[in-house]
Amino acid sequence: MTFADKIKAFFAGNKALGDAEMEALTDLLVEGDFGAVEAYRIAETLDARCKKEKCADSEGAKAVLAAILRETLAKAGTAKTLPPTVAEPASLSVILLLGVNGVGKTTTAAKLCAYYAAYRPVLAAADTFRAGAIDQLKRHGERLGVRVVAHKSGGDPAAVVFDSLKAAAADGSRLVIADTAGRMHTRKALVEELKKIDRVVENAGNAGCFKYLALDATTGRNAVAQAEVFHEAVRLDGVILTKTDSTAKGGVLFSLAGQIALPAAFLCNGEQYENLSVFDPERFVDGFLGITGSR
Ligand SMILES: Nc1nc2c(ncn2[C@@H]2O[C@H](COP(=O)(O)OP(=O)(O)OP(=O)(O)O)[C@@H](O)[C@H]2O)c(=O)[nH]1
Ligand SMILES: [Mg+2]
Known part of the structure; x- marks a missing residue:
């Protein structure tokens, strides 16, 4: 089973996410190369936010997790890149x-x-x-x-x-x-x-x-x-x-x-x-x- 398949399987069905599931998700994130620190931080944030937003099913949790992951990337800002077309006047x-x-x-x-x-x-x-x-x-x-x-x-x-x-x-x-x-x-x-x-x-x-x-x-x-x-x-x-x-x-x-x-x-x-x-x-x-x- 690929990692993407495991993530899919984890969120499949409309199951409730209790402590055991949160632990399994943390393990999955560690496996996904998040590193332990980031995996725990994200799983805890997800748990807290799901409780606050009263989202008890896995579809809802997946959407919350997607938002958390987007926010995590957004914290680093956007990398500086050159546009693919040259602006005039162009410099080196x-x-x-x-x-x-x-x-x-x-x-x-x-x-x-x-x-x-x-x-x-x-x-x-x-x-x-x-x-x-x-x-x-x-x-x-x-x-x-x-x-x-x-x-x-x-x-x-x-x-x-x-x-x-x-x-x-x-x-x-x-x-x-x-x-x-x-x-x-x-x-x-x-x-x-x-x-x-x-x-x-x-x-x-x-x-x-x-x-x-x-x-x-x-x-x-x-x-x-x-x-x-x-x-x-x-x-x-x-x-x-x-x-x-x-x-x-x-x-x-x-x-x-x-x-x-x-x-x-x-x-x-x-x-x-x-x-x-x-x-x-x-x-x-x-x-x-x-x-x-x-x-
Ligand atoms: N599959 C795959 N192979 C890649 C990719 N990028 C590089 N490679 C391969 O990785 C190997 C190492 O690539 P290099 O570009 O020589 O790496 P390098 O960092 O310059 O290596 P050094 O000069 O030895 O430090 C080569 O066989 C590349 O063809 C990629 O995106 N996908
Ligand atoms: Mg090289």
């Missing part, structure tokens, strides 16, 4: 993709190039740490017809971003999308490197800098701790949840919103360039509760 923007190794940063950088094609983006190969990372990005650049600015493997990632900004400005491009390394010798080294890249971008006097954490939906409950490290280092603008086409449940987005006020910006649901969509909280909650079926 930068998207930094951050995240631990293997979450899908490079693939997402390529997807964003396709999504923001109107900006004539330039890719910055700022993952100089992992062998093969530069070539991987170059292959995407070739397929997409996008310029890739790269230095040698082992070079300074902040310098790559700096050169990409110059190249973009010279080319009349409106957007630099920077792929970064997910791993360094130590976590401290990673944070220092990200801060250095961040300073280059902030000092470049660009109109907009968008710092997104790519997060693998299958990471589960560990995601909040992971996000906190990056959020403290560079103050993230949002999360891009990748691999939502997997068996992941997505509850992690509620924990990120509820616990560290970090909103989602995009969802990725596959390996193709078109498998990227702007995050839509209404649709996400409906999908999560099986109200319309898909996310």
